[in-house]
């Protein structure tokens with residue numbers, strides 16, 4: 442069958458794995474973006490920069506303090522969450538009642554500043570980050586070679602996505618978040634501290650981005666622009682999936698990663714644009730996105 | 737603008753037994769000045785109704801008490817605590833619960849989640865079982881999406897969810913609006929039971945005949961002011977005035 446299609450199974454499964462990996466990052470990042478947009482009404486253009494910051498925090502921890510990957514998985518998201526709290530409290534908070542455009546411009550500016558700071562300090566060439574010892578090497582599955590670290594990234598990101606879904610769709614905190622997305626004034630009139638919930642949401646969303654950044658660090662060079670190249674695709678993923686559904690963000694993220702991977706095998710010329718083509722088609726047919734609720 | 741037919745002088749300082757005392761309350765939505773010095777009070781255990789024509793400012797009064805209008809001036813004292821200046825979640829935590837005119841059922845929550853959403857602020861609220869006895873429909877439809885319920889069921893849910901929290905005073909905005917007579921009767925029975933349980937209730941009603949079956953006193957609202965107060969005993973004698981106020 443592979444011969445018929447003119448591709449080797451190694452190439453096919455290799456790209457499939459790569460697609461899953463990319464999809465994992467699309468999913469983790471678009472989840473945070475969608476939740477932040479739903480609650481705060483802010484298109485968080487700083488998401489990519491905070492993903493990059495997560496990766497840099499991991500690299501700095503290792504480089505200067507000798508703190509390795511596993512603690513960094515916890516410390517970097519916490520550090521970025523604190524940064525998120527500061528951003529929300531001092532800046533975003535004042536924009537909620539205004540047009541989306543203001544939040545977008547502010548976070549875009551923040552992204553440029555954060556990227557610029559890292560570029561000034563560490564240059565743009567990128568820093569290598571070692572795969573943690575326990576996850577080096579890989580498995581020969583017969584039809585392909587599966588690096589342990591990549592297998593871990595797929596499994597861990599799935600777990601993170603499902604954990605986020607569970608938190609939002611099945612817990613009391615999630616019920617507050619969903620209700621406050623619909624009618625914040627009423628939720629607050631029930632006695633819930635909605636301003637604090639908004640701070641928490643932003644901090645949680647950007648911590649998720651930072652976690653993704655740490656997970657990406659061993660696979661890419663940790664560089665100031667690693668976020669900005671990714672975030673454009675993630676915005677397309679959010680547009681395709683729609684804002685309405687958490688599960689929708691996850692499915693769309695992984696699905697588009699895989700589609701992109703398969704395009705690399707069968708029609709490499711289109712692999713950089715396929716997501717944007719899909720976005721255009723979805724916007725024409727279903728403007729609210731595949732899983733979105735029409736406004 | 738026509739002067740109100742009758743204008744009450746600002747009432748004297750709140751009597752000691754008022755649970756809620758509103759004094760010279762002004763409210764704004766952005767630039768629009770809606771309430772122009774409201775004065776009224778509700779005693780512990782009382783059911784007081786605000787009546788008045790559409791647009792008189794009844795809903796705005798309830799929202800002002802809950803702290804969800806643009807700006808407030810004047811005084812709203814609840815159990816001796818000043819509410820003007822407090823954010824709305826702090827107001828709710830003092831023991832006030834709000835059932836909005838548009839019902840405010842959440843589409844992304846099922847019926848059970850909607851019912852359990854308002855946090856408990858103190859012990860002593862009704863149990864879920866008691867609420868289900870009061871409104872059996874809610875139990876049958878626990879897993880349905882909140883907004884898939886009929887209008888009457890959504891109203892029951894909107895009332896039911898504020899009975900669990902331990903709040904002492906309930907603000908109900910037109911709970912019978914748009915409902916069939918049998919449902920209105922069910923809501924009326926529920927409100928009487930709530931009264932028996934000791935809830936203090938501030939009710940906004942357009943349906944005067946319904947209000948007359950449950951209320952202890954009526955305040956008439958016009959152009960953002962209270963222009964008259966009618967106790968239940970005087971209702972019969974003052975029916976002519978009431979019809980005049982409501983324009984029926």
Ligand SMILES: Nc1ncnc2c1ncn2[C@@H]1O[C@H](COP(=O)(O)OP(=O)(O)O)[C@@H](O)[C@H]1O
Nearest residue numbers: 765768770788789790791792793794795796797
């Ligand atoms: N969100 C709002 N923004 C501006 N004006 C409002 C708003 N809500 C109500 N109003 C105005 O305030 C006045 C009083 O409204 P409301 O309190 O809803 O009256 P009622 O409940 O007695 O029918 C009306 O003139 C209405 O148009």
Ligand SMILES: [Mg+2]
Nearest residue numbers: 794795796837
């Ligand atoms: Mg009204």
